[in-house]
Amino acid sequence: MRNIFLIARREYLERVRTKGFMIATILIPLLMGGGITASILIAKHSKSSSHIVIVSPDLALANDVQDQLNRDTEGEMLLNIVAPPSANTLPGLKASLKSKDIDGYLWITPAAQKGAKPKIEYRQGSSADLATRNTVRDALDKVLTRDRLVAQGMSKADVADMMSPITMNAADEEQDSTSANFAGAYVLFFLMYMVIMLYGMNVARSIIEEKTSRVFEVMLATVKPAEMMAGKVIGVGSVGLTQVFIWMAAAVVLTATPLLTHFLGGGTHISLSAAQVGYFIVYFLLGYLLYSSIAAALGAMTNSEQELQQLNMFLVMPLAACMVTLPLVLNSPNSIYARILSLIPFCTPLLMYMRISVSPVPWYEIAASIVLMAITIYVVLWIASRIYRVGILMYGKKPNLPEIVRWMKYS
Amino acid sequence: MATVVLDKIRKVYETKVAVEGLSLRIEPGTMFGLLGPNGSGKTSSIRMMIGITVPDSGTVTLFDKPFERDALKRVGYLPEERGLYKKMNVMEQITFMGQLRGLSATEADKRGKAWAERLQITEALPKKTEELSKGMQQKIQFITALIHEPELIIMDEPFSGLDPVNGALLQDTLMDLRREGKAILFSTHRMDQVEKMCDAIALIHRGRIVLEGNMREIKSRYPKNRVEVTFEGDNSFLRNAEVESAEEFGGGMASVKLRGDGITTMPDAQPLLAEAVARGTRISRFEVKEPTLEEIFIERVGGAVDA
DSSP states (O other): HHHHHHHHHHHHHHHHHHHHHHEEEHHHHHHHHHHHHHHHHHHTSSSSOEEEEEEOOOHHHHHHHHHHHHHHHOOOOOOEEEEEEOOTTHHHHHHHHHTTTTSSEEEEESSSSSSSSHHHHHHSSSSTOOHHHHHHHHHHHHHHHHHHHHHHHOHHHHHHHHOOOOOOOTOOOHHHHHHHHHHHHHHHHHHHHHHHHHHHHHHOOOOOHHHHHHHHHHHTTSSSSSHHHHHHHHHHHHHHHHHHHHHHHHHHHHHHHHHHHHHTTTOOOOOOOOOHHHHHHHHHHHHHHHHHHHHHHHHHSSHHHHHHHHHHHHHHHHHHHHHHHHHHHHHOTSHHHHHHHSSTTTTHHHHHHHHHHOOOHHHHHHHHHHHHHHHHHHHHHHHHHHHHHHHTTSSSOOOHHHHHHHHOOOO | OOOOOEEEEEEEEEEEEEEEEEEEEEEETTTEEEOOOOTTTHHHHHHHTTTOOOOOOOEETTTTTEGGGGGGEEEEESSSSSSOOOBHHHHHHHHHHOOOOOOOOOHHHHHHHHHHHTTOOGGGGTTTTGGSOOOHHHHHHHHHHHTTTOOOEEETTTTTTTOOHHHHHHHHHHHHHHHTTTTEEESSSSSSHHHHHEEEEEEEEEOOOOEEEHHHHHHHSOOOOOEEEEEESSSSGGGGGTEEEEEEEEETTTEESSSSSSSSSSOHHHHHHHHEEEEEEOEEEEEOOOOOOOHHHHHHHHHHHOO
């Protein structure tokens, strides 16, 4: 045990002290925070503040459209009305558009027949200004719907009442926490995926490094191969846990910041229940152990990073399969497919965790998934430590499958 | 009591026989040389001795007990290539290895510093291992192998890559350790070094021992059929009937091999000296010698040496 601890500590310190670790640990929350803040700021300021001219022979209709646009953009748009247009109006508008005095004009020609759709022409200076175009269309839609409802014989008061925006009861406790839970689960899912991927490969790489520098020969003359592997897996895993812990702490701080709460309008905290955090830790550890044991075996089998690249599909493919099946599990977390998939040990850490997060899962399924994973980890570790012990002393050519099977038999 | 006893160990890798029926014995307080060309099975034998690999058949006995991992605490091992963590700070590296061998952190630190002073590398301690020269790294490795005061020291090619000054320093250190009663085994393909340092040797060729035993004893088994001469004047005495072959160097020096295999006929240098004197050649040196280890080795394996 002392040796495992010493080896794990060495692996841990060597990694935590590198500049790469510090940069990744600090930079990623900063980038995440910056990204969220930036997107909120952009959303806040993407309201159109264009200058638009509304042209129509029908002054009342033009006024309606102007009112609606003012309401929708909270008065950000600069709007003029030309009603009715003269013969000079069109050339004048075209000139203004060209000289960029105005950003666009909206020409509404009412239909001759009452209640029919009017002819609408919209021209804008920059075809890329989608926000303004959408705002104009939305406003027009509302005005024309209203007009046609009135034309169908409804009273103006009834129409106004019907068209008023509904207010959703956002104070509904349960509704709110479920969506926040879901967001939290999603974030954790990607954290898990990233860390397993990153640090699993790290285990393989550090084994190759030891092989090429022949340190392992000194180590094997001192400690058991199993101790060496255990120390390595634990040490590298602790680095991953440290990083996740820092990132999660940063996420909590970030979502709790008054500034961010202000922008988000509150209620968007990534809230996690204690059980969720507990399951995250259990499945993260199990998943990490499983994948890093595979990685250790891969590392012991190969002599260089290039060779490892060719084999790392064994590590990537199960994880990628989990990603592909994720929508299926999310849409119907208790379907037979979702249940089977989440019991496959290679998918359990990601999929079972996701299922637990989005809907209640019977306790026996959770228990079964953990037992199955524990058995698989034991088997993979047993195979990996055999491959490790023999493979670490092999140089030169890459072993083929029959050779690896033969290694299992070496005492 | 013997520190190491190997009894008929055998190791086969796939189809290649690495070691075949190898037996040897190393006593405390002796310097044991494991000799042989590259690929002869030296490293394979060492690895079996310290449990990195297990022999297919035969037994390994350390400190009078069948091999068990616990015995490794009393063994110090220096592999042929640099077995150090490159990115690690030198002092941390020494402490880490010391702790793995059961020392406390403070004790490992204390001993590490004492060793660094003895090997004149104190200034390297705060540096990263990868910043050091090859020779410096070899010294650090030397320290990590000796920090726990092992009773058995196993060194695979310890002098490779060292300059003469540092080579002599490590050589002296090993001699000191032998005087302290440690058993030391080192492998090399440099026969001259072994002749100077070792009490006992084993010559390995193609996984088998071709010659083994006490150095003096081995040498005494071979007849003194070498004569080193330094002379002035007539050199025709070198064509004496007792001479099998002679090689002349500049400055009046010659190396002579005498007839006689030491079994049916004994080599005799006397007639050679008599003839030189009779011909009036001035002799300033006339030394009758044993064959060198290298010559013995070449004779035993029939010149099939690639190192």
